[in-house]
Amino acid sequence: MLDTVKIITTKRNGETLSDESLAALIEAYTCGQVPDYQMSAFLMAAFLRGMDARETTTLTGCMLRSGKVLDFGGASGRTVDKHSTGGVGDKISLSLAPIAAACGVRVPMIAGRALGHTGGTVDKLESIPGYSTRVSPNQLHRQLDELGVFMIGQTDEIAPADRLLYALRDVTATVDFVPFITASIMSKKLAEGLNGLVLDVKSGRGAFMQTEREARHLAEMLVSVGTRFGTPTVAWLTDMNIPLGRTVGNWLEVEESIACLCGQGPEDVMSLTLQLCGEMLVLADLADSPDSGVQLARNAVESGRALDIFATLVAAQGGDTSVIENPSRRQRTCLPQVVRAPEMADRFVTDLDARILGIAATEMGVGRTVKEDLVDPEAGIVLHRKPGDAVQPDEPLASFYTRKTGLSAQFEQAILSAYSFGNQAPPSRSVLIDRFTDTGWSNAA
Numbered sequence: 001m002l003d004t005v006k007i008i009t010t011k012r013n014g015e016t017l018s019d020e021s022l023a024a025l026i027e028a029y030t031c032g033q034v035p036d037y038q039m040s041a042f043l044m045a046a047f048l049r050g051m052d053a054r055e056t057t058t059l060t061g062c063m064l065r066s067g068k069v070l071d072f073g074g075a076s077g078r079t080v081d082k083h084s085t086g087g088v089g090d091k092i093s094l095s096l097a098p099i100a101a102a103c104g105v106r107v108p109m110i111a112g113r114a115l116g117h118t119g120g121t122v123d124k125l126e127s128i129p130g131y132s133t134r135v136s137p138n139q140l141h142r143q144l145d146e147l148g149v150f151m152i153g154q155t156d157e158i159a160p161a162d163r164l165l166y167a168l169r170d171v172t173a174t175v176d177f178v179p180f181i182t183a184s185i186m187s188k189k190l191a192e193g194l195n196g197l198v199l200d201v202k203s204g205r206g207a208f209m210q211t212e213r214e215a216r217h218l219a220e221m222l223v224s225v226g227t228r229f230g231t232p233t234v235a236w237l238t239d240m241n242i243p244l245g246r247t248v249g250n251w252l253e254v255e256e257s258i259a260c261l262c263g264q265g266p267e268d269v270m271s272l273t274l275q276l277c278g279e280m281l282v283l284a285d286l287a288d289s290p291d292s293g294v295q296l297a298r299n300a301v302e303s304g305r306a307l308d309i310f311a312t313l314v315a316a317q318g319g320d321t322s323v324i325e326n327p328s329r330r331q332r333t334c335l336p337q338v339v340r341a342p343e344m345a346d347r348f349v350t351d352l353d354a355r356i357l358g359i360a361a362t363e364m365g366v367g368r369t370v371k372e373d374l375v376d377p378e379a380g381i382v383l384h385r386k387p388g389d390a391v392q393p394d395e396p397l398a399s400f401y402t403r404k405t406g407l408s409a410q411f412e413q414a415i416l417s418a419y420s421f422g423n424q425a426p427p428s429r430s431v432l433i434d435r436f437t438d439t440g441w442s443n444a445a
């Protein structure tokens, strides 16, 4: 008989839990036998008292086994996916998945929706008219065999314990805790039955992990759990202090991703996409080193193969490919509102706060402020100026799109407050900070 109070007490007193206790708790909660008020008390006790590496691995396993583990293995290659811990303007998956597929990787991508101030790949894909993020199991297998990629949303069968726990964490202030984030991400990714996983662990203002120290710890936990479950896992620590690329929004980011697939994306998005793809190719045994993988990925973009795969993927999942061929054909009903540089704008943009922009974009309709909100495919921000760009007073800094009436002045203020100016351009920084594998960090910190 499960003694939930005893489990909560053990954690409240800062002791470690046995594998059996954790397994029994997660199983009973998933079956509806533990009420939310007891699980909330457990979550907070664990958040405050901590969980060690063994408990984190056990928790991941319990959440993984709460649902189905898929098997997309096939004669035609290895399955490798990529997952980001979440950022602002993070559209990498949209171009990365088709590029990797064009290079021969099988990519069974099950993506998420916007979370807090960070965007979600599923919301972005659904801004393509007709695109369905729910596809039958038969079609998923067929798509992987014929095209090498599918991109869908979470299904009810995968890690149901995570869905229940995530909703509870969201309302009990227990989201930003490394053991819970690790178990949440890895239970879902391991359920894809992968041969390899590449993780983009974001660090900085626009990320869940705001300090590099916390982000490094998260990367280490994620890789260690992947390795323990027999899935070779590589993590890149990447900068999320300023938004990625020049757009934050659902359709806006699809448009920018199409530019990337044409080889014309912004430098930060292109370099991160190609690097992560290089890692996927190594894990899929299609490249000897990340550098040669990057070159293969670049070739797939330059030859147009990656864009063709994206268009075929969109068609296979019911989307309108005419807007992929020509993004300006997508009907727009929202007009841009321009934010201009203030009088004190002094020659250069020196900084741009990703968190402020992420929160503003969410409120414009890019994400949800309450669970029931519908996202607006057109809402978002276009950044005409980013750190390092020259600027004069009254020049356009950014444009925003929203259907929220009466809030324009507030959005304009928020965007202005995200910018800093100075009379010197800041040093240019790579978005790629460091790489972690089961043999350690590349640049030991």
Ligand code: URA
Binding pocket: 085, 086, 112, 115, 175, 180, 181, 182, 184, 185, 208
């Ligand atoms: N992404 C997830 O899937 N889960 C978390 O807990 C945080 C980010």
